[in-house]
Amino acid sequence: xxxxxNGVLLSVKDLVxxxxxxxxxHGISFEVGExxxxxxxxxxxxxxxxxxxxxxxxxxxxxxxxxxxxxxxxGKPGHAIVRLGLTQVPEGRRPFLGMTVRENLQLGAFNRPxxxxxxxxxxxxxxxxxxxxxxxxxxxxxxxGELQMLAMARGLMxxxxxxxxxxxxxxLSPILVQxxxxxxxxxNRQGTSILLVEQNAYMALRVAHRVYVLETGEVVLSxxxxxxxxxxxxxxxYLGE
Amino acid sequence: MSYFLQQLINGLQLGFVxxxxxxxxxMVYGIVKLxxxxxxxxxxxxxxxxxxxxxxxxxxxxxxxxxxxVGCAVLGMxxxxxxxxxxxxxxxxxxxxxxxxxxxxxxNFTNLNFVFGPAPRAFPRPFAVRxxxxxxxxxxxxxxxxxxxxxxxxxALTWFVNSxxxxxxxxAVSMDKDTSRLMGIDVDRIxxxxxxxxxxxxxAGGVLFGFAYPQIQPLMxxxxxxxAFVAAVLGGIGIIPGAMLxxxxxxxxxxxxxxxxxxxxxxAVAFGVLIIVLLVRxxxxxxxxxxxxV
Ligand SMILES: Nc1ncnc2c1ncn2[C@@H]1O[C@H](COP(=O)(O)OP(=O)(O)O)[C@@H](O)[C@H]1O
Ligand SMILES: [Mg+2]
Numbered sequence: 001x002x003x004x005x006n007g008v009l010l011s012v013k014d015l016v017x018x019x020x021x022x023x024x025x026h027g028i029s030f031e032v033g034e035x036x037x038x039x040x041x042x043x044x045x046x047x048x049x050x051x052x053x054x055x056x057x058x059x060x061x062x063x064x065x066x067x068x069x070x071x072x073x074x075g076k077p078g079h080a081i082v083r084l085g086l087t088q089v090p091e092g093r094r095p096f097l098g099m100t101v102r103e104n105l106q107l108g109a110f111n112r113p114x115x116x117x118x119x120x121x122x123x124x125x126x127x128x129x130x131x132x133x134x135x136x137x138x139x140x141x142x143x144x145g146e147l148q149m150l151a152m153a154r155g156l157m158x159x160x161x162x163x164x165x166x167x168x169x170x171x172l173s174p175i176l177v178q179x180x181x182x183x184x185x186x187x188n189r190q191g192t193s194i195l196l197v198e199q200n201a202y203m204a205l206r207v208a209h210r211v212y213v214l215e216t217g218e219v220v221l222s223x224x225x226x227x228x229x230x231x232x233x234x235x236x237x238y239l240g241e
Numbered sequence: 242m243s244y245f246l247q248q249l250i251n252g253l254q255l256g257f258v259x260x261x262x263x264x265x266x267x268m269v270y271g272i273v274k275l276x277x278x279x280x281x282x283x284x285x286x287x288x289x290x291x292x293x294x295x296x297x298x299x300x301x302x303x304x305x306x307x308x309x310x311v312g313c314a315v316l317g318m319x320x321x322x323x324x325x326x327x328x329x330x331x332x333x334x335x336x337x338x339x340x341x342x343x344x345x346x347x348x349n350f351t352n353l354n355f356v357f358g359p360a361p362r363a364f365p366r367p368f369a370v371r372x373x374x375x376x377x378x379x380x381x382x383x384x385x386x387x388x389x390x391x392x393x394x395x396x397a398l399t400w401f402v403n404s405x406x407x408x409x410x411x412x413a414v415s416m417d418k419d420t421s422r423l424m425g426i427d428v429d430r431i432x433x434x435x436x437x438x439x440x441x442x443x444x445a446g447g448v449l450f451g452f453a454y455p456q457i458q459p460l461m462x463x464x465x466x467x468x469a470f471v472a473a474v475l476g477g478i479g480i481i482p483g484a485m486l487x488x489x490x491x492x493x494x495x496x497x498x499x500x501x502x503x504x505x506x507x508x509a510v511a512f513g514v515l516i517i518v519l520l521v522r523x524x525x526x527x528x529x530x531x532x533x534x535v
Contacts, residue, residue, distance in 0.1 A: 058419050078422030087423065094420040096413055107413050110406070111425040158425060 007034035009069060009162050009193050010055065010086070016063030017047075017054050024050040026217040027064060032162060032195050037188050039196040039204040039225075041238060042214035048197040049091050051214070052164050055195075056088045057081045068162070083111050085161035089168065091197075093151040095139040102135045104150055108157030117157070124153045127183050145176040149183075156187065163187070164195040169203060181207050201238035205229050213238070243377030248500040249493065254384050254453055256492025257391035261446030262469035263476070263484040264398060265317075265439025271415040271479035272435045274333065278340040279320055281466015282347035283440045287313045287447025288364070288457045289357050295365045302367035302448075306390065309444035317440025318433050326429065351459040361458040364451035387449045394445055395485055398438070402481060411435055415479070464508075468495070471515045477528025486526060490514070 010032040017025040024047045032038045042048050053059045055066055057078035066074040073081050087108075096104050105124070109117050125132040128149045134142065139150060148168055155163050165184065169177040181203050188194050188207075198204035205211060211228045213221040221233060228234045235241040262284050269277045287309040294305035324343050328336045351357040371382045402408040413421045414431045421428055450465065451457055472491040476483025494514050498507040518526065 053419075056423060058422060077427070078419075079425045079427045082423065082425035090420060090423060094417055094423075096416050096420070098416065099409075099412065103409055106406075107409060107421075107424045107426070110410065114406075154424070 008032070009034050009036075010195065011067045012051070012055065012064070013067075014064035015051070015054060015061055015066065017050050017059055017061050019059075024217055025054070025061075028212075028214065028217070028219045029064075030212045030219060030222070032193055034161075035188075035191070035193055036210060037184070037194040037196060037208045038210050038212070039198055039208035040212050040214055041198050041201045041204050044199065045216075046214040047217040048214055049166055050217075052088055052090075052166050052195070052197060055081075055086070055164065079111075082158055082160075085159070086164070087155045087158045087160040087162075088164040089151045089155040089166065091166035091170070093147045095142070095147050095150055095154075097140040098138060100136055100138055101131055101142070101150060104139055104154050105131075105157050108154035110158075112157070112159060120157055120159060124156050127156075127186060128153045145172055145179070148172060148176075148180055152180075152183065152187075156192070160192060162193045162195060164197070166197045167199060168196070169198065169200045177203060201234065205234075205239075244500075246376075246378045248496055250378060250380060250384060251500075252493030252496030253489060254387050254492070255496055256489035257387060258446050258450050258453065259465065259469045259472050259492050260485045260488035261391055261394060261442045261449070262465060263472040263488040264395070264481065265443045266470050267473040267476070267478055267481060267484040268411075268435050268439045270473070271481075272411065272432055273325070273329075273336075275325060275336050276340065276470065277320075277325075277436075277439075278337075278466075279324075279343040279347055280439070280443060281462035281464075281469070282344050282351075283313050283317055283320075283462070284443040284447045284450070284466060284469075285457070285459060285462030286316055286347070286351070287444030288451045288461065289351070289447075290444065291448030291451055292362060292364055292457060295367065302386075302452075305367075306445050306448045309448045310441040311444075313444025313447070314437040314441040317436040317443075320440075321433055321436040326432075348459055348463070357459050359459065361456050364455035364457050366455065367452060383452050387453050390445065390449060394442060398442065399481065401438075407431070407434060468511060471512060475515055475518050475525055477525030480525070480527050483525055483527035490526075 008031050013029050014027040015025050016027050028051065040048050040051060050059060054061050057076050061074050065072055068084055068086050073084065096107065105121055106117065109120060130146060131149055131153055142150060168180050172180065184194060184196065185207050196204055196208065205225050205228060208225045211223060211225050212219050213234065221228065221231060262280065265280050266277065269275060290309040290312040291305045294300040294308040295302060300308065320343055324339050325336055328339060352359050372379045402411060410426045410431050413424065413426060414428050418428050468491055469488060472487035473484045475490060476487030491511055495507045495511045498510040
C-alpha cells in the first residue's frame with residue numbers, strides 16, 4: 001500500500017459520472033487530507049450525492065480515478081470500500097426502520113470483529129448519549145434528529161478513517177443543526193477525517209477546513225473556509241449576503 | 242368431533258409441508274422481489290434426493306433429510322447465480338420469465354429416462370408405520386416426524402433470521418440494498434445465501450412430503466409449489482411468519498374441503514380463499530404496506 005505523500009486520504013481526479021444519457025459529474029477533482037474536515041457545498045442537483053455515491057462504490061464512474069490511501073478504489077464493490085475505512089452516512093439517513101437501534105448499530109459494524117463491538121458502541125454513546133437510552137426501540141420510533149444521530153453513530157461503528165456525510169442538517173431545526181455540527185467537529189477532533197456535503201453553506205463553512213463549491217457537476221471554486229467566506233460569489237449565492 | 246380433530250391433524254401436516262416451501266418463496270421475494278417459479282421443482286428434487294439417499298444409499302432418514310437440504314441449497318444457489326444474478330438490473334418481467342424457463346427446464350430435464358424418468362416411484366418408508374390412538378384420533382409416527390421436523394426447521398429459521406449476523410444482513414438487504422452496501426454487506430452473497438436457505442427448506446419439505454404421501458414423480462412439485470406460493474401471498478409475501486400462517490391455513494382449508502365437501506373441489510376452494518383474502522386485504526393477512534420484509 002503506497003501511502004501518498006503529505007497525508008492525503010482521499011483523492012478524486014477528473015471524476016465523470018453519468019446516469020444513462022444524463023451526465024451528473026463533468027470531471028471533478030478534490031482531495032481530503034488526514035485529519036481534515038472538507039466540505040462540498042452546492043445547490044440541489046449539483047452532483048453532491050452522486051460524488052459520494054461514486055466514492056462509496058454505489059454508482060460506477062465513467063471516467064477519472066478515485067484513490068483512498070493511495071490505492072485505486074473506483075470499480076470496487078461498495079462493501080469492499082467500507083472495509084478500507086471509508087464510510088458514508090447517506091442523505092435522508094436511511095435507517096433500517098423495522099430494526100432496533102441496537103441492530104442498526106450492529107449493522108454499522110458488519111465487518112468489524114464481534115469482540116470490539118460493545119467497546120465501539122460505548123465510545124459512540126459518548127457522542128450520542130440519547131441513543132443509549134433507545135437501544136431497544138425500533139428506529140421507526142425515533143425523531144428526525146435522533147435518526148440523524150443514529151445514522152452517524154451507525155457510520156462510526158465501522159471505525160472509519162474517513163466518514164462522508166451527505167446533508168446531515170437536512171430537515172432539522174436550527175438547534176439540532178447546531179448540535180449535529182458540533183458533534184461532527186468533535187468526531188473530527190477525535191481523529192476521524194470528514195468529507196461533508198451540504199446545502200447549508202453557512203454551517204458547513206463554520207466547521208470545515210477546506211471547501212469545494214460544486215455547480216452542475218463541476219467544481220467552480222475551492223479554497224480554505226476562511227477564503228471562501230470572503231468570496232463574493234459564495235457570499236451572494238450561498239450565504240445570502 | 243374426533244373426525245374433525247383427525248382432519249385438523251391431516252390439514253396441519255399438509256400445511257407444514259406447504260410452509261417449508263412457502264418460506265423459500267417469501268424469503269426470495271422479500272430480498273429480490275422475484276417470484277421464483279422454479280422453487281416447486283427444487284422441492285421435487287429434494288424428494289428425489291431423499292429417495293436416493295434412503296432407497297439406494299440406505300441412509301437413515303435424518304441423514305436423508307440433510308442430503309436433500311444440502312443438495313437443494315446448492316441447486317438453489319446455482320440457479321440464482323446462473324439464471325437470476327445476470328438479470329439483477331433487468332426489468333422484473335425478464336427475471337420472471339426466466340424463472341418459468343428454469344422451472345420448465347428442471348421438470349423436463351428430470352423427466353428424461355436417464356435422470357429421474359417419468360415413472361412415479363414409491364417413496365421408501367423410513368420405518369414401519371405405527372399408529373397411536375389418542376382419544377379417537379389416530380396419529381402415525383410419520384405425522385409426528387413431519388410435525389417435529391417442520392417445527393424444528395421453522396424455529397431454527399426464525400432464530401437465524403432474527404438473531405444471527407447473517408440473518409440481520411438478510412433483513413437489511415431486503416429493506417435497502419444500497420444502505421446495506423454502505424454497512425459493508427456483500428449484497429450478492431446475502432442474496433445467494435437466501436436462495437440457499439429457502440431451497441434447503443424446500444428440500445426438507447420434499448422428503449417429508451415423500452414420507453407422508455409416498456409417491457414421487459418429476460411433476461410433483463407443480464401443485465404444492467403453486468399452493469405454497471398462494472400461501473405466501475395469503476400470509477403477506479415477504480413476511481416469514483406470514484408464510485407459515487398462510488401455509489397452515491391452505492393445508493387445513495384444503496383438507497377440510499376434501500373431508501366435508503368434496504375432494505374435487507379442494508383446489509378450487511383453496512384458491513378461492515386466496516381471492517377472498519386478497520380482496521379484503523390486498524397485502525395478505527400479516528402484510529402492512531411498508532412492513533419489514535425478508
Ligand atoms: N439515479 C439517478 N438517475 C438519474 N439521474 C440522477 C440520479 N441521481 C441523480 N441524478 C441526477 O444527477 C444530478 C445530480 O444529482 P445529485 O448528485 O443527487 O445532486 P445533489 O446531491 O447535489 O442534490 C441531478 O441532475 C439529478 O437529477
Ligand atoms: Mg443530494
